[in-house]
Amino acid sequence: MGNGNNGSKGGNLLSRVAYSFGNVGQSAFYNALSTYFIVYVTSSLFSGVDKSVATKLIGIITGLVVVIRIAEIFIDPLLGNIIDNTNTKWGRFKPWQLIGGTVSAILLVLVYTGLFGLVNVNTTLFIVLFIITFIVLDVFYSLRDISYWGMIPALSSDSHERSTYTALGSFGGSIGYNGLTVVVIPIVTYFSWVFTGKYVESQSGWTCFAIIVAILGILTVCSVAFGTKESTTTLRAKAEDNGGPLQAFKALAQNDQLLWVALSYLLYAIANVATTGVLMYLFKYILDNTAAYSIVGVIPVITGLVMAPLYPILNKRIPRRYLYLGGMVLMIVGYLLFAVGSSNLAMVIVGLVFFYLPQTFIQMTAILSLTDSIEYGQLKNGKRNEAVTLSVRPMLDKIAGACSNGIVGFIAVAAGMIGDATAADMTAANIGMFKVCAFYVPLGIIVLSLLVFLFKVKITEKMHDEIVEELEAKLASGEISE
Numbered sequence: 001m002g003n004g005n006n007g008s009k010g011g012n013l014l015s016r017v018a019y020s021f022g023n024v025g026q027s028a029f030y031n032a033l034s035t036y037f038i039v040y041v042t043s044s045l046f047s048g049v050d051k052s053v054a055t056k057l058i059g060i061i062t063g064l065v066v067v068i069r070i071a072e073i074f075i076d077p078l079l080g081n082i083i084d085n086t087n088t089k090w091g092r093f094k095p096w097q098l099i100g101g102t103v104s105a106i107l108l109v110l111v112y113t114g115l116f117g118l119v120n121v122n123t124t125l126f127i128v129l130f131i132i133t134f135i136v137l138d139v140f141y142s143l144r145d146i147s148y149w150g151m152i153p154a155l156s157s158d159s160h161e162r163s164t165y166t167a168l169g170s171f172g173g174s175i176g177y178n179g180l181t182v183v184v185i186p187i188v189t190y191f192s193w194v195f196t197g198k199y200v201e202s203q204s205g206w207t208c209f210a211i212i213v214a215i216l217g218i219l220t221v222c223s224v225a226f227g228t229k230e231s232t233t234t235l236r237a238k239a240e241d242n243g244g245p246l247q248a249f250k251a252l253a254q255n256d257q258l259l260w261v262a263l264s265y266l267l268y269a270i271a272n273v274a275t276t277g278v279l280m281y282l283f284k285y286i287l288d289n290t291a292a293y294s295i296v297g298v299i300p301v302i303t304g305l306v307m308a309p310l311y312p313i314l315n316k317r318i319p320r321r322y323l324y325l326g327g328m329v330l331m332i333v334g335y336l337l338f339a340v341g342s343s344n345l346a347m348v349i350v351g352l353v354f355f356y357l358p359q360t361f362i363q364m365t366a367i368l369s370l371t372d373s374i375e376y377g378q379l380k381n382g383k384r385n386e387a388v389t390l391s392v393r394p395m396l397d398k399i400a401g402a403c404s405n406g407i408v409g410f411i412a413v414a415a416g417m418i419g420d421a422t423a424a425d426m427t428a429a430n431i432g433m434f435k436v437c438a439f440y441v442p443l444g445i446i447v448l449s450l451l452v453f454l455f456k457v458k459i460t461e462k463m464h465d466e467i468v469e470e471l472e473a474k475l476a477s478g479e480i481s482e
Helices: 009-045 051-084 094-112 114-120 123-150 159-196 203-227 245-254 256-276 279-286 290-315 320-340 345-356 359-381 386-390 392-414 428-456 461-477
Strands: none
Touching (some): 009 051, 009 123, 009 159, 009 203, 051 123, 051 392, 094 114, 094 203, 123 386, 123 392, 159 203, 159 359, 245 359, 245 386, 256 392, 279 428, 290 320, 290 359, 320 345, 320 359, 320 428, 359 386, 359 392, 359 461, 386 392, 392 428
């Protein structure tokens, strides 16, 4: 059994709470950076600029954000390699939590001020400086994100303890991300009223919103940096020289278990975003009930808050591969309910419950399987790549997210759900095309994801324990050395 559980139970409890709180701020920050930044750009950033110029600038900014996000897919493993090659007396991850969290918090406020009003003075200079600022902001946020999830194998080498940290991180993330959705409009309108005397979404309201998110971001990185303790097991102590980026990519390419888990998760993520991205069309054009769409936001909040704490409890009795495969089966049931009952609101709601209920289990199993593949790769290649390995999951989410925009656009056009079209304009062919693209094709991808995991992913909790024991023995005898 691995000896990664350092310290007393009290120390473990403090570390767990501190780690969980870290993702409250991180996920709130991500929501502010991805969802609400675009809302701010389209509603308030260019309010003092001529309308025709503003329309052009909105197009440039939103296009740039998409391009930067796609470019980041290739940057993340390089950032992971920088983290893996960091050796300080505070550990490998804590410095990047503090640096990444603090710099990104300051820059978030900067972009939410329109670069201190430069947008109203010189739009050309604003665009140039905005591109530089946003790229730096995105890189430092990624350093925080990768070092946060990369930290799990450094906190414990025990598979079940890792599942507890992962569950707590996901739980904190659910509170931060969804909590921000609840408070964003009240915060923006309140501070707009304070500064302008009107209950509108003003520039000053959005700036105050960004300051609150930034403060939460800094408090939560401090929680992780000062409240957790990296373990100093033999597995990690002798894994200091991780080589350059090329060696890191080579290590990933040679880790077959990492690649199979990544493929299974990528297929799941693409199917997931393809469906969630068009659910609004389902409510608008097929159910003709846009008002009921809010249920799509409520169900994942409830299921996430219930399932995240339940995962480590169930995982003590049920091996996680069965939680993953069971989750896939529930999603398949959800897809079938969507397909046969797409014009019935009650059937769609039941389908949404089946669709969202297992997602926490699937995502957490993927994170844990990727985490455990670190020791698998270390045993196989003699290299320990913690942050690089765990940069894979955010990278896969970004690939799926980049695919999402194209998929959603294609479905909308193919099914005639564009422009002034209404539910009354939908023909049987339109609805049939929508169901094929939104439900049947993603269902096939989910089945493929299940089959990859079932037949190719071999790494289990028991196998991981054996790998840790073998690694510790080989490191102790000098058979494996850096």
